[in-house]
Amino acid sequence: MIKETLLEASAGTKASLDSCTPRRSTALLVLTGLWLIIFFAALFTPPLLDDADATHASAARHMALSGDLVTLRVNGIRYLEKAPLPYWLGALSFRLFGFNSFAAHLPQAIGVLLLALLGYYWAYRAFNARAAFYTGLATLTTVGVFLFTRYYIPEVLLSLFLAIALSCLLRSLNATTTQQSTDTRASFSPAVYAYTMWTALALAVLTKGLVALVFFFGAAIVYLALSGEYKNWRSLKPFTGILLFLVIAAPWHILAGLRNTGGMNGHGFFWFYFINEHVLRFLGRRYPKDYNKLPGYLFWSLHLVWLFPWSLFCGTLCRQAYLAFQRYRASNPAPVDETRTFYWQPYAVVVVGLILQNAFKIPYIFTLFLALILFLLHGLRRRQSNSPSGTPLLRVNTLAQRSTLLLSIFASLVLVFFSLSTNQEYYTFPAYLSMILLLAVALAHAEQTYSTDSGSRRWITVGHATFTVLGVAIAITLLYGLWTSRHLPIVPDIGDLLAHRGVGDYTLSMSGIFDLTGPSFAALRLPATLAAIAFLIGPAIAWFLRSQRRHLAASVAVALTATAFFIAAHIAFARFAPMLSSKSFADTIQQLEADHSISRENKVILFGDQSYGSSITFYLGRQVYLVNGRASSMLFGGTFPDAPPVFLTSEDLLTIWGKGERKLLFVPLEKRDTVDQLLGNHKVLLFESSGKALFTDRPLDYPSRTP
Structure with a gap:
């Protein structure tokens, strides 16, 4: 009997969805237009902000003027904690367009466009045109992507290079096993994809450091073990590929180490960059200790905000994962006479975790995650016990199944890693594309089964109902602020009217919202009006279109609502410039x-x-x-x-x-x-x-x- 996998939920939806989805040329034109409206148009204002934004821009400025591409400097001081690639790109942009906010943020904006196009291309090949279109839409109209590209930080570039590496990992393996796969459209030889993978991985290391290796190899090793594709390891060109990786990534690290010696306590670049900024930062012992760690409940729940509005459809994703698991259990029953002695072990892990949490301050989420892994591995092994020797734990035959498995592993790894490490809200940015793609596939599939599956219909309805209620609540709040400030004059410097409550010591990305007062709201009349109209009308229109079975139009309405909100948010962001920039x-x-x-x-x-x-x-x-x-x-x-x-x-x-x-x-x-x-x-x-x-x-x- 051929075993089903956990990953069958998306199979068979391509043909019917593609017939009513924009053609590739139209879809790409729409995505590019959205990018121009949301991201490119926002490059001109506000000016560079204090703290990380202007600090990183100053490092790139020094590179552009001095020609020193090895040692970052800010105000003449060595700035050794960052990898160089974002600053190389910034220096090039400054040389081309001058020293301004547009040039500083242009590489990031281009990175967003490339990330959306990569997501579209990946979903198009692996799933269907509808899922691809939704992936591109969601990447451009997700709160986290919009918010965390307002500053000069490297996360979007890291996400892009890691996504390229993961895609090429699948393509190189898939090109090797085309005869067993339903996907026969490999455009290049496995070697081309393999060497592209190693190149992208090297660029990821030059963008953010060794954490790129942790994410990539952590996800790749688990994927290869579960899928059984480790047998095709030669197609990844590990020996020549590692050599290519070192040729690209090693020179800067070596030169930076040689040129930056004799710092504090005799330490130089190697200790500060590799030990202090990687190992000690993960352990929360970095010197100086100037990074916070979000509480666990806030860390996890905020991802509903960062992926908003598309996180509203996470119920459809959870339902499809559950149904796929049920199908897997039904088609792969466990032996009746198998002992159950293993069942106590995950519970023991949970108990030991409680002890370790109190004695050694080990995060409890780590033990829960380990217990979950033990449950899953045990379940897979039980159902594999009657299979022939060498059968993989999960049989993934199509590119859709491979993509689902790899993206799920990668997103989980990033989220768990930063739940253990010190973190900022945007650190999990590399997981966004994986989660967005899975949500887009789930939404496309739910639309396909909307008429026949009451569960899909219910969860889509819950998403739209939540969106509408939130939209009305936000609109009422904004309208109230507009009404109470209707007679107040507009003051150009909104910072003089803010409360300066210091919520979260301004380490949260949206802390400034809590400083708003009635008089300060008067300066935000235009963006508040735009946002109120968008949230009052957009969600209701999207829900109405969904009830009329006009699924594509409904999802596009969600994206356009987010677009209107982002335009309003950027106008408001520019009004905050006197407070945020000097x-x-x-x-x-x-x-x-x-x-x-x-x-x-x-x-x-x-x-x-x-x-x-x-x-x-x-x-x-x-x-x-x-x-x-x-x-x-x-x-x-x-x-x-x-x-x-x-x-x-x-x-x-x-x-x-x-x-x-x-x-x-x-x-x-x-x-x-x-x-x-x-x-x-x-x-x-x-x-x-x-x-x-x-x-x-x-x-x-x-x-x-x-x-």
Whole structure:
């Protein structure tokens, strides 16, 4: 008897779905248009933001100007914790388009487009045109993808290279076993896919570091073991492929190690990059400890937000997985006389996990995940006991089955890894495409069986009902804010009107929302109106179209609702620029110099960590001094013997204040009280915005020209 697998849910839906789905050329045109509207149009505003955004852009700027493609530097200080590829791309973009926000974020935006197109292409080959179209739509209209590409961070590029490597892994194996597969459209030889896989993996390492190897090889090893395709390991070209990988990835690591020695406690690049930034970061012992860890319940539940609105259809995915498991059990019954002595072992793991959690602070999710793995492996082995020797644990015959298995393993690995490690919300970005693709396939299949399967119909209805209720609730909230602020004037600097509640110490990506007040809401009338209309109308239209069996139109309506919301969100994001960016302070300094109100021979000083005003450093394009700023990203690099003398103490500031060349002091909101106590009335206010201030130590040379 031929055994079914757990992965049959998507089989047989291709022909009927393709007949009413946009042709490939039309689908690609729609996806490109959406990308232009959502991502490309957003490249011009707002300016680079303080903290990571402008810090990373400054590193790329240094590369573009110095030509040093090995050692990253920020404000003249070695910046050794990051892999170089995103900064190489940023430096190239700066050389082509100038030093601005558009050039800084262009590589990320292109990465989003390529990720959507790769998802479309993968789903098109493995599943059907409808699932492919939905994969592209969801990639471009998912909250997490939109939100976490507003900043200069490498996650989207890492996701792209890892997805290419995973796709090529399947293609190289599939091309080898075409005669046993229903997919016979291998375009190139297995060697081409294998070497592309190793190349993409090397680029992933140059994008984010060794974590790329953990994700790829972790998923690949489990996949090969379960599918039995480890027998085709030669098609992956491991020996020559590893050599190609090293040729691409090793030179930068070697040069960076050789050029960056003699830092703190004699440590250099190798210790800081490999041990501190990889091993100790995972264990939560990185120096300095400036990263948070989300609580477990928040870490997992937030993925419903990051994948919104398509996470509304996760019920269809869970149902299809359950039905597939039931089919697998029915077609692969366990032997009647098999002993059940193994059953106690997963429970023992759970008990031991409780002890380890209390004694050694080992995350309990790890033990639960291990117990689940034991259950699954035991179930698979029981049902394999009557099979011939060498039969794989899971029989995956089609590219659809292979893709489902590999994507499920990969997404699970990424999520579990960062549930154990220190994390930020966007760290699980590499799992988004896998989850989006599986959701798209589940939605396409549920649409196919909508009329015949009450379960599929029920879960789709639940998704639309939830979307509609949320839409109405959001719209009412926004309309209430609009009504209460209807008589209030619009203040350009919204930061002056925010509450500054500091929810989550602003480590959460949407913490600024909690700072909104009635007066500040007046500045958001346009985006709030657009969002209210989108959420009030869009979900209802999508639900109505679904009830009329117009499935494609209903799903497109969901995507268009998200698109309208993202446009409104970007407008609001730009309105927050005075609070999130300090570019206006750099503009003020440059204007004062141009007007000769101050001499160009001045010293710009930032009070506190450079991240408070990193956009000033970028837009001024020159070195600034830091008071009590030998911290976070400046700490390790500042210990090298050739580090420029940019670090000052509060006592140093008092000593030089009012003497020598003019001093310009930028003070973030968090340090205003400290500076007031330190300098008292011995300072002149030049500019103020969103609670941040620019002081100088003497009157202007030409006061009448004060901006």
